[in-house]
Amino acid sequence: MPLQWTIDHDLNRVVATADGDVTRAEFEAFLDAIERENAMAYCKLFDGAAGGTRMGTDDVLAICVRIRDSHRTPVGPLAIVVPPEMPHLVPRVLGVLAAAKRPMKIFHSLKPAQRWFDSLDCTAVPAFASPAPTGE
Numbered sequence: 001m002p003l004q005w006t007i008d009h010d011l012n013r014v015v016a017t018a019d020g021d022v023t024r025a026e027f028e029a030f031l032d033a034i035e036r037e038n039a040m041a042y043c044k045l046f047d048g049a050a051g052g053t054r055m056g057t058d059d060v061l062a063i064c065v066r067i068r069d070s071h072r073t074p075v076g077p078l079a080i081v082v083p084p085e086m087p088h089l090v091p092r093v094l095g096v097l098a099a100a101k102r103p104m105k106i107f108h109s110l111k112p113a114q115r116w117f118d119s120l121d122c123t124a125v126p127a128f129a130s131p132a133p134t135g136e
Contacts, residue, residue: 003030007037012122014044018051024059031066041074043122047081047110064096077103077120079113
């Protein structure tokens with residue numbers, strides 16, 4: 001699977017690594033896991049240096065909408081590693097991610113991203129419960 005992740009509840013951290021072309025379904029499974037595990041407010045490190053995608057504009061925009069909707073609840077700091085030659089749709093996703101009120105940094109290699117990520121006090125980040133179900 002091109003996208004793998006670990007959610008560490010003891011340290012309030014999420015680490016994800018993309019290796020190869022990530023599909024919309026794979027990225028949505030990642031977002032599902034973060035939501036299901038109540039990890040939206042955790043510190044996150046996303047290493048996409050070896051990742052890519054062949055998603056079209058519609059798929060990327062759908063993911064952007066979902067990410068933007070998730071900003072209604074507190075979101076934790078985010079370190080993102082992207083290759084210097086980013087695919088044409090990546091800047092759009094980064095713009096959506098940057099709109100959240102949280103520390104966020106973009107890196108072109110893992111080592112400085114890991115250093116910044118390790119400097120964060122993720123234990124101070126509260127875990128937030130899932131939103132209450134809506135309906136009747």
